[in-house]
Amino acid sequence: MGKVYVFDHPLIQHKLTYIRDKNTGTKEFRELVDEVATLMAFEITRDLPLEEVEIETPVSKAKAKVIAGKKLGVIPILRAGIGMVDGILKLIPAAKVGHIGLYRDPETLKPVEYYVKLPSDVEERDFIIVDPMLATGGSAVAAIDALKKRGAKSIKFMCLIAAPEGVKAVETAHPDVDIYIAALDERLNDHGYIVPGLGDAGDRLFGTK
Ligand code: PRP
Ligand code: URA
DSSP: OOOEEEOOOHHHHHHHHHHHOTTOOHHHHHHHHHHHHHHHHHHHTTTOOEEEEEEEOSSSEEEEEEEOOOOEEEEEEETTTHHHHHHHHTTOTTOEEOEEEEEEOTTTOOEEEEEEEOOTTGGGOEEEEEOSEESSSHHHHHHHHHHHHTTOOEEEEEEEEEOHHHHHHHHHHOTTOEEEEEEEOSEEOTTSOEESSOSOHHHHHHTOO
16 A cells, blocks of 8 residues: 655645635745645655765865666646646756646546646656645546556655545555645545635636636
């Protein structure tokens, strides 16, 4: 079974509070999502392998560590996942970015795939799929399916807020995928929205409501 990490770092929790607040406007919402994505990327890259190199400081020769040439890929689930990409790239600028377009049918709550564009060397990369919300889990499961179908071997899933139902759905369908969450909320409401959640992540990021 994949591991579930809930980040309880005070900075992440503090910023998430303002992200949730309905009085937070689009500009601030976008900035906060970007900042939390950076903080989460710091935690999620904790296990990146290092290698030793030799350098010269102004004082002497030294053996020092750099990240071993790991190939990383960041995959936002469109639309809302886009809001987390730049925050991650600030820390890992060499990562390639792919896109998976899914929307949730408002009647059935089932994800509908409309776009997939991935880096060409899918099999060699470690992927982080990002989406602010893990609600029923339909979108996350479909995105992981889409990535695996094209050859991906190593996938992590990172979101801001998850419902227990979504975590269970990903764990069941993809037990090899670790899940990274800033907050695990109570439940889903009858419309499939996370309670208390933050509302519609795409609309709040892009000001479409
Ligand atoms: C939202 C969110 C997730 C999905 C989560 O996207 O960004 O992708 O819902 O719900 P689920 O876990 O029940 O699948 P939405 O479908 O609203 O599309 P959008 O990002 O284009 O607004
Ligand atoms: N998608 C969102 O944007 N918000 C939710 O609460 C659930 C799905």
